[in-house]
Amino acid sequence: MLIPQLVSEGLLTEPNSAKGRLLAASAALFKQKGFSRTTVRDIAAEVGILSGSIFHHFANKESILRTIMLEAIYLVLARMKLTIADLDSCEDKMRALLRCELEAIHGLNGIGFTLLSAEWRFLSDESQSEILKLRGEYEAFHRNIYTEAKSLGHINVEPFFIRHFVRGALIETANWYHLHGDLPLEGLVEQIYLTTAVKW
């Protein structure tokens, strides 16, 4: 599996440890009520400890959010590279990346990824720039595929714009698309693929 490997590399927290459970519970609450409306007492109650005990694991409340976000990017980055590794055609890669990002947005790798765009502003300046760097790597990965697609004639709008538009469209799906609904994930991938990346 991918997760145990990332844990052993020190990028992810062991999910079954006390700290890991704290992260999972916090992420769930942050998604449900937002960071600022979630109190450390809420988090503690969710895992069955007292609020003060949280600060044995984290320096402060913000560093919980920071850790959740960092690990979410580590995971999605690793998953992206793994998915693409054994694909040759550019079209397949584009679809795979669309699917990969949609899975992350809809919580199939944990709920941390959703928080990245929603609770961004609650991080300190230092944490923000720390994550910004990883996000740059993530975005470059996507943009590179579109650059390749453009050179092959699969799209004819600048990769810069395509990527920005696609990212917005995908993020917005969190507000209207439901897994387990009528439309399977593959169908959603195909719809946005047709809309943005078809040669004409």
Next chain:
Amino acid sequence: MLIPQLVSEGLLTEPNSAKGRLLAASAALFKQKGFSRTTVRDIAAEVGILSGSIFHHFANKESILRTIMLEAIYLVLARMKLTIADLDSCEDKMRALLRCELEAIHGLNGIGFTLLSAEWRFLSDESQSEILKLRGEYEAFHRNIYTEAKSLGHINVEPFFIRHFVRGALIETANWYHLHGDLPLEGLVEQIYLTTAVKW
């Protein structure tokens, strides 16, 4: 002008009144720091009064946000209808609506519209459903244009999906596109128009 008319209809607060200045200052702070990190003392200081005086104009802090959002929708709805009124071709209408929404997103009609998506969750359930109703009217307006475009053969993806994708793409521009930068607003409109609504 449009705004004085809406004021006289009771939909908008007179911008130069004490209440109007309070709304503008609050909106600016909410956008800058977010709703939950903005205190009533911050707002009061911004307009030069004490925090207690705010509650002569508003029942509570949430109703400030609620009013900002309601008036933002009233304004953008009125502007949309006005813009489209004297257009005939469907393509022109699509471009006009794209431009209209982008202008709202980038604060050309005040900053209330931006808050609609970002600070949504801080409203009470009643306020949320109140705004949801207006938002339905707003979305129907956009979707109708795409339905017309589909029947005319300008697009061949379902209006339902197109509208969702476009909305996401437009909202996301708030995080990367800058007015007064290299790309004029018309150019941005054209890029997304080409990406989403071109017959092939």
Next chain:
DNA sequence: CCAAAAACCAAGCGCTTGCTTTGGTGGAGT
């Protein structure tokens, strides 16, 4: 088996929050 380390508890401090209360002022209407 036992000491070290990790995890947690009980209590509460210092501060900020949204909101209230009270007591007043100035200006418009009659």
Next chain:
DNA sequence: ACTCCACCAAAGCAAGCGCTTGGTTTTTGG
């Protein structure tokens, strides 16, 4: 001249916040 009312300053309340502290329990590894 009088009333009324929109408006505001000052002070403060009750509640809740993140976080600290000192000490206890639980887990772990040699």
